Amino acid sequence: xxxxxxxxxxxxxxxxxxxxxxxxxxxxxxxxxxxxxxxxxxxxxxxxxxxxxxxxxxxxxxxxxxxxxxxxxxxxxxxxxxxxxxxxxxxxxxxxxxxxxxxxxxxxxxxxxxxxxxxxxxxxxxxxxxxxxxxxxxxxxxxxxxxxxxxxxxxxxxxxxxxxxxxxxxxxxxxxxxxxxxxxxxxxxxxxxxxxxxxxxxxxxxxxxxxxxxxxxxxxxxxxxxxxxxxxxxxxxxxxxxxxxxxxxxxxxxxxxx
Amino acid sequence: xxxxxxxxxxxxxxxxxxxxxxxxxxxxxxxxxxxxxxxxxxxxxxxxxxxxxxxxxxxxxxxxxxxxxxxxxxxxxxxxxxxxxxxxxxxxxxxxxxxxxxxxxxxxxxxxxxxxxxxxxxxxxxxxxxxxxxxxxxxxxxxxxxxxxxxxxxxxxxxxxxxxxxxxxxxxxxxxxxxxxxxxxxxxxxxxxxxxxxxxxxxxxxxxxxxxxxxxxxxxxxxxxxxxxxxxxxxxxxxxxxxx
Numbered sequence: 404x405x406x407x408x409x410x411x412x413x414x415x416x417x418x419x420x421x422x423x424x425x426x427x428x429x430x431x432x433x434x435x436x437x438x439x440x441x442x443x444x445x446x447x448x449x450x451x452x453x454x455x456x457x458x459x460x461x462x463x464x465x466x467x468x469x470x471x472x473x474x475x476x477x478x479x480x481x482x483x484x485x486x487x488x489x490x491x492x493x494x495x496x497x498x499x500x501x502x503x504x505x506x507x508x509x510x511x512x513x514x515x516x517x518x519x520x521x522x523x524x525x526x527x528x529x530x531x532x533x534x535x536x537x538x539x540x541x542x543x544x545x546x547x548x549x550x551x552x553x554x555x556x557x558x559x560x561x562x563x564x565x566x567x568x569x570x571x572x573x574x575x576x577x578x579x580x581x582x583x584x585x586x587x588x589x590x591x592x593x594x595x596x597x598x599x600x601x602x603x604x605x606x607x608x609x610x611x612x613x614x615x616x617x618x619x620x621x622x623x624x625x626x627x628x629x630x631x632x633x634x635x636x637x638x639x640x641x642x643x644x645x646x647x648x649x650x651x652x653x654x655x656x657x658x659x660x661x
Numbered sequence: 662x663x664x665x666x667x668x669x670x671x672x673x674x675x676x677x678x679x680x681x682x683x684x685x686x687x688x689x690x691x692x693x694x695x696x697x698x699x700x701x702x703x704x705x706x707x708x709x710x711x712x713x714x715x716x717x718x719x720x721x722x723x724x725x726x727x728x729x730x731x732x733x734x735x736x737x738x739x740x741x742x743x744x745x746x747x748x749x750x751x752x753x754x755x756x757x758x759x760x761x762x763x764x765x766x767x768x769x770x771x772x773x774x775x776x777x778x779x780x781x782x783x784x785x786x787x788x789x790x791x792x793x794x795x796x797x798x799x800x801x802x803x804x805x806x807x808x809x810x811x812x813x814x815x816x817x818x819x820x821x822x823x824x825x826x827x828x829x830x831x832x833x834x835x836x837x838x839x840x841x842x843x844x845x846x847x848x849x850x851x852x853x854x855x856x857x858x859x860x861x862x863x864x865x866x867x868x869x870x871x872x873x874x875x876x877x878x879x880x881x882x883x884x885x886x887x888x889x890x891x892x893x894x895x896x897x898x899x900x901x902x903x904x905x
Contacts, residue, residue, distance in 0.1 A: 417779035424776060428767050500762040501780055502739035502754070570687045655742045659677065 414504055421511035426518060444475075444523035448530050463593045465536060468527075468622050473590035475523045476548075476614045480556050481581050483516035487560025488567050488574060495661035505654050506647075509564045513557045520549065527621070539624040548616040548627070548635070555609060555639040561646030565653045568660050588614060609638040665751075667831060667863050668714040668737060672746035675707040675732050675887075706732040709746070710889045712882055716752075716831070719864035721878030721895060723871065723902055729887040730867050734834050737865065752831025752863075755781060757822070766810035770801060770820055773809055777824045791827040798853070799823040819846060826853050829860050836867045851877070875899045 430436050451474070452467035463469045490508040491498065498505060524545075531538060567573045588610045597605060605611055612635050616627040707729045714720050722730045735741040736748050738756045763780040764773050774795055778788035796802055799819040809817060826833070835854065854877065858864055868874055874881065874895070881898045883891040891898045 413782045414779070416784045417782070419785075420776045420779040424765055424768060424772070427772070428765070431767065497763060497780070498740070500735075500740065501756050503780060570690065572687045658741060 410504055414507055417503065418507055418511055418514070421507070422514045422518070425511070425515040440519060440522040441525060444519070445526040445529060448474075448523075448526055452530060452534070461593050461596065465534075465622065468531060468534070468536060469593070469618070470591055471527055471530060472618050472621050473588070473614055475520065475527060476552060476617055477585060477588055477590045477610065478523070479516055479520040479552060480559075480610055481584075482519065483513045483553075483556040484560050484563055485577065485581070486512040486516060487557070488563040488577060490560070491564045491568050491657055492571075492661055498661065499658060505657060506561065506650055509560050509650070510557065513553065513560055516556075517553055520553070524549070531622075536622070537624075539620075541620040541624055541626055544620040544626060545617060547632070548613050548620070551635045551639050552610075552613050552617075555613065555635075555642055558639065558642030558644075558646035561650045562642075565650045565657075568653070568657050584608070584610070587611075590614070609635070609642075612638070664715040666713060667716045667751050668865075669749040670710060670712050670733075670737070670746075671748070673707055673710045673733075673736060673743040673748060674705060674745040675729075675736060675741065676744040677704045677706055706887050707736075707743070707884075708887045710882075710884070710887075711746075712889065712892045714863060714865075714880065716863055717858075717861055718880050719858055719866060719878045721874035721881045722865065722867045722884065723874055723881060723899070724884035724890075727886075728884040730884055731836060732887075733882075733884065734836055734865060734867060737832075738834055750832065753782075754832045754834065755825055755828075755830035756834045757825040757836060762821075764809050764817065764821070767808055769806050769808050770812070771805045773820070774824055777821070778827075781825070783828070787828075795820075795823040795827060798826075798849075815843070815846075822850055822853075826857065829857065829862055831861075832863045832865065833857060834865045837869070871899055871903055 426437060426440070430439050433439060435442065448471050451470060455467050455470055459466075487509045490512045491505060494508045497503065498508075528538070528542075563573065563577065587605055587608050589605060594602065594605070594615075612631055616631055616635060619625040619627045710729075710733065712720075722733060724730050732741065736743050737750060738754055739750070740756075763777045765776060768776065774792065775785060775788050778791075779785075783791075796805060799816075799822070801816060801820060804812070804816065809820075812820070833854070851873075854864060858877075864877065866874060866878055878895050880893065881891070881895045881902075882889065883898055883902060891901070
């Protein structure tokens with residue numbers, strides 16, 4: 404065990420280099436540079452809130468914020484898992500030549516998305532202020548669901564990246580799956596419009612629970628229940644364990660398949 | 662003086678499943694396993710190779726193309742895990758396999774120095790302290806803020822060589838890299854390798870130039886189609902190799 408920790412510590416600088424590379428390359432040669440990480444979600448949110456305060460109205464108080472908070476959570480999940488999925492295949496050239504702990508590539512992808520998540524979160528706060536919606540003290544609790552979300556996505560990303568090495572089909576399949584998942588997560592609609600059987604299915608989606616926790620503290624001025632928290636923690640831990648296990652079992656085979 | 666074991670290659674065999682039977686898709690895999698067609702076209706790149714290297718020695722690997730030299734180096738570097746047998750390495754390994762492998766061509770040379778250093782497991786502070794040395798050795802003072810994609814291949818390998826040879830790693834892997842750059846730079850690289858050897862670094866050296874192997878290495882492993890043909894002192898084996 405200590406060998407693993409030592410190895411991780413030795414390569415920890417690599418993690419920050421990889422993350423900063425992702426960010427740098429994304430905004431290279433743009434005038435506003437890194438500012439785009441914040442500006443991008445902010446502009447998107449402004450458009451969405453203008454559209455949705457006038458268009459569709461579900462019976463939800465402050466619908467734009469409902470939608471935006473849902474989007475933050477879901478977009479992070481979809482961005483981080485799909486980029487983590489190609490972490491191993493995308494870095495094939497490196498993995499074939501230099502010894503590096505391979506899980507670092509997956510973690511770095513999830514981390515880069517996490518930075519975008521932080522930016523969108525800031526943008527959401529700005530939008531909330533602009534809309535004169537009240538910021539409650541419960542916002543201070545928002546890191547809890549967000550952390551669970553990041554770890555959950557990391558677990559899923561580990562599984563996906565390991566499986567993708569062997570079966571490239573997963574990449575195409577997963578994008579379809581993500582589209583289905585968008586509608587199985589209450590991003591755009593309130594839970595109350597769902598018929599009973601569908602409600603159960605949507606509740607089975609681990610993202611639903613995390614999203615509801617996030618919304619409670621962000622816009623509903625409520626603290627999530629202990630039950631919700633326990634379910635989320637258990638789901639996260641289970642996916643993390645499966646993720647690392649699958650990854651660990653397969654990592655020596657990666658090089659033969661990339 | 663008691664000689665200190667630094668690399669132990671113990672009955673290593675390495676099997677590859679040839680690409681002809683590789684399946685990338687789930688559908689193919691299921692169909693083929695149902696039909697029981699998942700047969701592999703096996704290829705043994707290394708067959709039961711064993712040798713030992715002691716600290717301070719320098720080992721040359723010789724053999725024709727496809728004899729398993731690079732596979733051997735990759736198992737020592739930890740990139741490949743042997744199918745059978747084991748490789749034990751007692752010390753830090755600095756790989757110099759195919760220069761520039763760790764570069765991101767969109768980043769500038771300066772950024773790549775830190776990225777590449779991190780790939781080798783060096784911290785930012787350490788890279789900062791070696792930074793000037795790297796710039797000076799690679800002779801790229803005026804190009805540090807240029808994206809590497811605009812570099813010539815010679816410039817890339819100069820930079821990569823300068824990064825890979827910082828510090829005093831216990832083991833240094835040099836795979837066909839002295840053939841890059843102009844004559845003067847080649848000499849500079851060779852001098853650098855020698856000074857690392859003087860400081861106690863063990864060199865693993867692969868080259869098709871038997872003269873280079875002869876001049877740098879004192880031990881030689883001769884691989885032939887994945888089989889260890891000879892292992893021992895450099896001189897007799899090199900002359901036998903030349904005559905074969």
